[in-house]
Amino acid sequence: xxxxxxxxxxxxxxxxxxxxxxxxxxxxxxxxxxxxxxxxxxxxxxxxxxxxxxxxxxxxxxxxxxxxxxxxxxxxxxxxxxxxxxxxxxxxxxxxxxxxxxxxxxxxxxxxxxxxxxxxxxxxxxxxxxxxxxxxxxxxxxxxxxxxxxxxxxxxxxxxxxxxxxxxxxxxxxxxxxxxxxxxxxxxxxxxxxxxxxxxxxxxxxxxxxxxxxxxxxxxxxxxxxxxxxxxxxxxxxxxxxxxxxxxxxxx
Amino acid sequence: xxxxxxxxxxxxxxxxxxxxxxxxxxxxxxxxxxxxxxxxxxxxxxxxxxxxxxxxxxxxxxxxxxxxxxxxxxxxxxxxxxxxxxxxxxxxxxxxxxxxxxxxxxxxxxxxxxxxxxxxxxxxxxxxxxxxxxxxxxxxxxxxxxxxxxxxxxxxxxxxxxxxxxxxxxxxxxxxxxxxxxxxxxxxxxxxxxxxxxxxxxxxxxxxxxxxxxxxxxxxxxxxxxxxxxxxxxxxxxxxxxxxxxxxxxxxxxxxxxxxxxxxxxxxxxxxxxxxxxxxxxxxxxxxxxxxxxxxxxxxxxxxxxxxxxxxxxxxxxxxxxxxxxxxxxxxxxxxxxxxxxxxxxxxxxxxxxxxxxxxxxxxxxxxxxxxxxxxxxxxxxxxxxxxxxxxxxxxxxxxxxxxxxxxxx
Numbered sequence: 001x002x003x004x005x006x007x008x009x010x011x012x013x014x015x016x017x018x019x020x021x022x023x024x025x026x027x028x029x030x031x032x033x034x035x036x037x038x039x040x041x042x043x044x045x046x047x048x049x050x051x052x053x054x055x056x057x058x059x060x061x062x063x064x065x066x067x068x069x070x071x072x073x074x075x076x077x078x079x080x081x082x083x084x085x086x087x088x089x090x091x092x093x094x095x096x097x098x099x100x101x102x103x104x105x106x107x108x109x110x111x112x113x114x115x116x117x118x119x120x121x122x123x124x125x126x127x128x129x130x131x132x133x134x135x136x137x138x139x140x141x142x143x144x145x146x147x148x149x150x151x152x153x154x155x156x157x158x159x160x161x162x163x164x165x166x167x168x169x170x171x172x173x174x175x176x177x178x179x180x181x182x183x184x185x186x187x188x189x190x191x192x193x194x195x196x197x198x199x200x201x202x203x204x205x206x207x208x209x210x211x212x213x214x215x216x217x218x219x220x221x222x223x224x225x226x227x228x229x230x231x232x233x234x235x236x237x238x239x240x241x242x243x244x245x246x247x248x249x250x251x252x
Numbered sequence: 253x254x255x256x257x258x259x260x261x262x263x264x265x266x267x268x269x270x271x272x273x274x275x276x277x278x279x280x281x282x283x284x285x286x287x288x289x290x291x292x293x294x295x296x297x298x299x300x301x302x303x304x305x306x307x308x309x310x311x312x313x314x315x316x317x318x319x320x321x322x323x324x325x326x327x328x329x330x331x332x333x334x335x336x337x338x339x340x341x342x343x344x345x346x347x348x349x350x351x352x353x354x355x356x357x358x359x360x361x362x363x364x365x366x367x368x369x370x371x372x373x374x375x376x377x378x379x380x381x382x383x384x385x386x387x388x389x390x391x392x393x394x395x396x397x398x399x400x401x402x403x404x405x406x407x408x409x410x411x412x413x414x415x416x417x418x419x420x421x422x423x424x425x426x427x428x429x430x431x432x433x434x435x436x437x438x439x440x441x442x443x444x445x446x447x448x449x450x451x452x453x454x455x456x457x458x459x460x461x462x463x464x465x466x467x468x469x470x471x472x473x474x475x476x477x478x479x480x481x482x483x484x485x486x487x488x489x490x491x492x493x494x495x496x497x498x499x500x501x502x503x504x505x506x507x508x509x510x511x512x513x514x515x516x517x518x519x520x521x522x523x524x525x526x527x528x529x530x531x532x533x534x535x536x537x538x539x540x541x542x543x544x545x546x547x548x549x550x551x552x553x554x555x556x557x558x559x560x561x562x563x564x565x566x567x568x569x570x571x572x573x574x575x576x577x578x579x580x581x582x583x584x585x586x587x588x589x590x591x592x593x594x595x596x597x598x599x600x601x602x603x604x605x606x607x608x609x610x611x612x613x614x615x616x617x618x619x620x621x622x623x624x625x626x627x628x629x630x631x632x633x634x635x636x637x638x639x640x641x642x643x644x645x646x647x648x649x650x651x652x653x654x655x656x657x658x659x660x661x662x
Contacts, residue, residue, distance in 0.1 A: 069569060070656040090573040093655075097571020108566045108659070112268045124257045125571040169570065 015042035015078070016177060016209055017066050022075035024061050024232075035061040037232040038075070045176070048203040048210045050223035050240075055215060058232040060181065063213045067100055067179045068092045080176075097126050101170030103195075105182035107162040109154040115141060115165045116150040122173045140168045144198070160191030167198055178202060180212040184219060196222050197246040222246070253576040262583035266591070269556065276545075276552040277592040280638070283542030284596025284631045289603035290538050291630075292623040294531025296604070299622055301523050310517045311361075311484040312395060313491060315354075315477040315498075317344045317511050344510045346474045353501045354479060359490045362391045362480040365459060367473075369466040373455065374436045378425045383454045384437065386462020386469075395480045396448075396456075403431040403446030410458055413445045417452030424453050438465045487515055542634070545592065546642040553585050553646035564650055565658025578651035585643020586636050593635030597628050 024036040035058045043049055043066070053059045064070035065077050068084050077084045080099060084092060102108075109118045116137055123133040141150055144164040154162050163183065170178060180199060184192030200222055202208040212223060220226055221244040228236035253261075266273045346365075354363050365388050373382040387396075389406035396405065401418055414435070421444075422428045434441050435455075442457065463469050481490045491513050495506075504510055557564070564577055601623050 064656050067569070069659065070654070090575065093568055093571055093573040093576075096569065102569050104659075108562070108569075110563050110566060112264065121567065122570040125253050125567070125573075125576060127254055173571070 014045065014081075016045050016080060017041075017043040017211075018076075018078040019062075019065065020076045020078075022062075022065060022072045022077060024058075024065070024070070025073045034232055036065070036072070039229075039232070039234055040075075041227060041234060041237065043209065043211060045209055046203075046207055048200070048222075048224040048243075049212070049227060050220035050225070051211065051213045051227045051229065052217065052220050053215065053229035056231075057229040059213045059215075059229050061232075062229065063179060063181055063211070066177075066211060067102060068096045097122060097173065099175055100177045100179055101173065101175035103163070103166055103170050103178065103180040103183045105185040107154070107159075107166045107186075109162055109165055109169075111154055114151050114153055115146060115157065115168075118154070118165055119169045119172050122169060126173060136172055137168075140172045141165070143171070144168045158191075159187050160194060163187060163191070163195055164198075167195070171202070176209060178208050178210045180210065182214055182216075183212065184216070185214075192219075193246055200246060253572070253579070255579065258576065258579045259583055261580050262587055265556065265560075265580070265584045266587050269559075272552055272555070273588060276548045276588050277595065279545035279548035280542070280589055280592025280635055281596040281599055283538065283545040284593050284635050285599030285603060286538035286541055287535055287634075288597050288600025288623065288627055288631050289607065290531060290534045291627040292600065292604040293607055294527065294534065295624055295627070296608070296622040297531070298524055298527045301527060310515075310520070311481050311487065312516050313479040313481065313487070313494070314514045314516070315346065315350070315479060315494070315511060316475070316514070317346045319510060319512065345470075346477055346511065348472045349501060350498060350511075351474075351477065353497050354477065354494065357490075357493055357497060359482050359486065359493060360479050361482045362394050362478075364388045364391045364395055364478040364480075365474045366478060367459060367462050367466060367469050367475045369462075369469065369475075371438045371455075371465055375425050375429055375433070376427050378427075380424060382420065382424075382437075384462060384465060385454055385456045386459035386466070387456055389458045392456065395478060399449040401447045401449040403444070405446055406456065406458060410445070411461060412440070412442050413457070414442045415446035415448060415456045416444055417448050417454045418450045420453040420455065421447040438467075440465065487517060491515060542638060546638045549585055549588055549639055549642035550646065552588070553581065553643045554649075556584065557581065557646045557650040560650070561653060561658050561661040564653050565655050565661065568653070568655035569659060574651040577653075578647050581647035581650045582640055582643050585647065586639040589635040589637070589639020589642075590632065592639075593632045596635065597623075597631050600631070 019039055019041050022036050022039045023034065026033045026035055037058075039058075039062060051059045051062055061070070065072055065084075066079075068077075068079060068087075071077070071085050079095065082095065084095070087095065109115075110121070113121070119137045119141060120133060123136065128136070138147070138150065141147055144167055146161060146164055146168065149157060149161060152161075154165070157165065163186075178199070183195050183199065187195065196219060199210050199212065203210045203224075210223075212219070214220055221240065221242070223240060224243055225239055226236065227234055351363065351365060354360055367386040369384055370381050371384045373380050387406065389410055390408045393405040393407070401421070403415070406413065406415055414437070416429060416435075420429065429435060429444055429447075431444060431447065433444050435444060436442070437455065437457075440461075442455075442461075457465070463471050479494070481487050483490075494513055495509065498511055499506065499509060502510065564572075567577065604623060
C-alpha cells in the first residue's frame with residue numbers, strides 16, 4: 001500500500017490537502033465524542049477522491065476539515081501548504097473562497113436570490129469587478145445548461161436544476177478543489193447521474209481535484225480513489241481499478 | 253465584499269422580510285415622528301414669541317419705579333398698567349428729575365415717558381374697559397415698533413387724538429373703529445388717527461391727555477420710562493450707566509435701589525429659555541419612544557440572525573469574511589433606522605402641521621410650527637445611529653458564527 005501511495009505521489013505531484021494525525025472531538029454535554037481519531041491522509045492535485053463510510057463514520061467531519069469549515073481538535077491540516085489551524089477565520093474564508101468550491105446535498109442556495117444572484121455571490125465576496133463577474137456568471141450558468149433560467153429563484157427550479165445552480169456557484173470562482181457532500185443524495189437517479197457526470201467531466205477535462213463524500217458505494221465507483229472511514233479511522237485507502245463512466249445514453 | 257454590494261444585500265434583507273421589517277420601522281417612525289413634531293412645535297412657538305417680543309425692539313430699556321419684580325410683568329405699552337395708574341409704591345415714583353438724569357446720558361437716543369392704566373371706553377353705545385397708554389408723542393413714533401395698519405402715529409401737535417391697537421379697531425366692539433371715528437374715553441371724546449397692525453386692544457394718547465383721563469395719575473410722574481439706546485451692542489453697559497446715575501440722583505445704594513431697568517432683550521431671552529427648556533423636556537419624553545424603537549430593532553435583528561443562520565453559513569463557505577457578514581447586518585439595522593427616520597420625519601411634519609390647528613387656543617396651537625433642517629438632519633442621524641447601535645450586538649453575533657455550525661442549522 002505504501003508503495004502504491006508513493007507511486008501516486010510521484011505521478012500526481014504535490015499534495016493539495018495534507019492531514020496529519022487529525023483528531024476531532026465533539027463535546028456532547030459531559031461526554032467527549034471523537035469523530036475523527038488520528039486521521040492522516042494526503043490528497044493530490046488532480047485526484048477524484050470518494051470519501052466513503054456509514055453515517056457517523058466521520059466522513060462529514062473530514063470534509064469540514066478539508067473544506068476549512070472547521071479546525072481539528074488536534075493535529076494539522078495543510079491546504080496548499082498552509083496550516084489552517086494557524087489561519088484567522090477571515091483568512092480561512094478568503095482561502096475557501098479562492099480555492100474550494102462546495103456542492104452540498106441540500107444545494108444550500110440562498111432562497112430569496114435568483115440563480116444569477118446566487119452564482120454571483122462568491123464573485124461579489126471576492127470583489128471581482130461587475131462587468132467580468134456578470135459575464136462569468138452567465139457563462140457558467142450556460143455551461144451547466146441553465147442559460148434560460150438565470151432569473152429563476154431556487155423555489156422555481158427543480159431539484160436537479162437547483163443542484164446545477166449550486167455547481168455553477170461552485171465553479172464560478174474556478175477553484176482548484178471541488179468538495180461535494182452527498183451531491184446526488186436528494187436527487188432521483190437520472191438527475192443524480194447528470195451531476196456525477198459533471199463531476200467526472202470537471203476532473204477529467206478541467207483537471208480539478210474532486211473530493212466527494214458519499215455513503216453510496218455505487219456512486220463511489222465513478223471516483224478514482226476511495227478513502228473509507230469507520231468510527232473516525234481510515235480503514236481503507238485504495239485506487240479504484242475500474243472507474244465507472246457515465247455513458248452518453250445514461251443522461252442527457 | 254465592497255460596501256455598495258453589502259448595502260445591496262442589506263436592502264434585500266429589509267425588503268424580503270416585509271412585515272417584520274415594517275413593524276420594526278413603525279416603532280422608529282413613531283419615535284422620530286414624535287421627536288420631530290415636538291421639536292418643530294417648540295421652534296415654532298419660540299419663533300412666534302420671539303417675533304412678538306422682537307417687535308419690542310432689542311435696543312430698548314424699560315425703567316420702572318420699585319425694586320426688581322418678575323421680569324415678565326414688565327414691558328412697555330400693552331403689557332403695562334395692570335391696576336391703576338400710580339407707581340408700584342406710594343413713595344417711590346419716577347419723575348422729572350429722573351428724566352433729567354436720563355437726558356444727561358449720551359448713550360441714550362430716545363426717552364419716552366409713559367403712564368398707563370385702564371379706563372372706560374365707549375363707542376357707538378358699547379362700552380369696555382381698555383388699557384390706556386399715555387406716551388410722549390414726540391418720541392413715541394420713533395420707538396414703537398408695530399406697523400401702522402391705517403392712518404398715522406401721534407405727532408407733537410396732537411391733543412385729543414388716539415392711536416389704537418389692531419384688535420380694538422376690529423373685533424373688540426361690534427362695529428369696527430375706522431380712522432377719524434370718535435371714541436369716548438372716561439367721558440372725553442377722542443378722534444382715532446391711526447390703527448396699529450397688531451393684536452392689541454390698547455389705546456395710545458399724548459401723555460398730557462392721559463394725565464387728565466387716568467384718575468390717580470400725578471402730573472410729571474411716570475409709570476415707566478422707555479429708553480432707546482444708541483448702540484444695541486452696548487446695552488448692558490448703558491444699563492449700568494443708567495443705574496449708576498439714577499442711584500446717585502435718587503440717593504440710594506445698589507442694595508436699596510428703588511427702580512428697575514429691564515432690557516427687552518432680557519425679557520426675550522427669558523421667554524426663549526423657558527420655552528426651549530419646555531420643548532427639551534417634551535423631546536426627552538418623545539425620545540423614550542425612540543428608545544423603545546431601538547429595542548425593537550435589536551429584537552428584529554436577533555430574530556433575523558437566527559433565521560439567516562444557515563444563509564450566513566453558506567456565505568461563509570463561499571468566501572464571506574466575518575467583516576462582510578458584520579457589515580451586511582449592520583447596514584440592515586441602519587437601513588431600518590434610516591427608513592424609519594425618513595418616514596418619521598414626514599410623520600413629524602404632518603403632526604406639527606396638524607397640532608396647531610387641533611390645539612388652536614392653547615400656547616402650542618398659537619405658536620404654529622417650524623420644521624428646521626437641523627431637526628431633520630438630527631432625526632435622521634439619530635435614527636441611523638439608533639439602528640447601528642441596536643444592530644451591533646446581533647451583527648457581531650452573526651459574524652462570529654462558525655461556518656460548520658451555521659451550515660448545520662436548520
